[in-house]
Amino acid sequence: MLKGSATLLRNAVDDRKSEGFVRELLSRAGITIGGSAPHDLVVHDPRFYTRLLRDGSLGMGEAYMDGWWDSPAVDQLVCRLLTAKLDEVVRHNYKLIAHTLKAKVLNLQTVARAFQVGEKHYDIGNDLYEAMLDGRMMYTCAYWKNASTLDAAQEAKLDLVCRKIGLKAGMKVLELGCGWGGFAKFAAENYGAEVTGLTVSKEQVAIGKERCRGLPVDISARDYRDAQGLYDAVISIGIMEHIGPKNYRTYMEVVDRCMKPDGIALVHTIAGNRSIKHMEPWFNKYIFPNAVLPTISALGKSMEQLLVLEDVHNIGPHYDRTLMAWLANFEAAWPSLKAKYGERFYRMWRYYLLTSAAGFRIRYTQLFQLVMTRTGTPQPDCRLS
Secondary structure: OOHHHHHHHHHHHHHHHHHHHHHHOOOOOOOOEOOOOOOOOOOOOOOHHHHHHHHHHHHHHHHHHOOOEEEEHHHHHHHHHHHHHHHHHHHOOOOOOOOOOHHHHOOOOOOOOOOOOHHHHHHHHHHHHHHHHHOOOOOOOOOOOOOOOOHHHHHHHHHHHHOOOOOOOOEEEEEEOOOHHHHHHHHHHHOEEEEEEEEOOHHHHHHHHHOOOOOEEEEEOOOHHHHHHEEEEEEEEEOHHOOOHHHHHHHHHHHHHHHHEEEEEEEEEEEOOOOOOOOOOHHHOOOOOOOOOOOOOHHHHHEEEEEEEEEEEEOHHHHHHHHHHHHHHHHHHHHHHHHHHHHHHHHHHHHHHHHHHHHHHOOOOEEEEEEEEOOOOOOOOOOOO
16 A cells, blocks of 8 residues: 555655646747647646657557547647647657667558558448548548538549549559549549449448449559559549558559550649658557658659659648548537447547648648559640649
8 A cells, every 4th residue: 555655655756846848848938738729738737748658649649539638729820830840859758769669570461451541540330430520431632722511622633633634535544542432423423434443441442332333433442562553543532641661662663554555644632841651650650650741752763764743732721621621510410420430439539630720830741642554655634723
């Protein structure tokens, strides 16, 4: 009993020491614990301070999931944290170091691992995604230039992709990572294209097949490396984040193998501002296992002597608005989802959407659309906006 009391006392002293350091650290970003501004935070459990310093961003996210802290505007708080680069101060902890070594040594995105993200993220519940997303269930950045609703913005994004690849009736398109079939259905209905879609999510296949019934669309549960055949265009809208640095070249080789001599390719992907070997620990554990954000330099290196980069279009700021629209839909639907998913999931999902929005808002993360052809191919008219 005495030993247990001593441990509790020692932990309490450690938490008080940690609190002083965390308060000073947050003040550099203009954040006050217990303050009245939307970006300020309130701490419900004093163990938060030690957990944050010990586990960095992983501890920050888990503590939020556990209800140890709150903020009126988590997105605004995270904007300030990232702008002040406070994530770098608490980045070097043993868990992150171990994860980095693992990513350097192992290929975390092998064929054997490819379906893990489908099972853990995309298959968690179609009811959740149907409630959160637009009518076409597009789970990627929308294009808001001339749109005022999520549905319109997603259709504008799909049309932009179709125009960039010069889509015409009868063209055959290979979509690597086809989601719930949103692009395939749009391209078939509006442009008369034939689309073959691959995904690592069994739930996406089920809905995609149903939604595309009667159209020239084939959707199957296969890894992108298993793609076969020749196509007029090869595209991916939101799969490159799951490819991994050790496989970028393999991805480009698949594109080269499956693209007709005069074909065209398009990659729509989230990207980072610096090269990394692994995803941020909290996102890796709870949201996108084995994911890595590519950089333009890494993708450019991977296409050397295979493909010609024709155009790069950054629509990253549009993702902030997309994520906030998803959050609004999620909040509105939560009463009907609560019994199935529970409070901890609710806090996890809010944290995921809000922190992601913050990253795009301050340009910490980008959304690139890359158009590629081959040497000898006439330059396409793909510089659209």
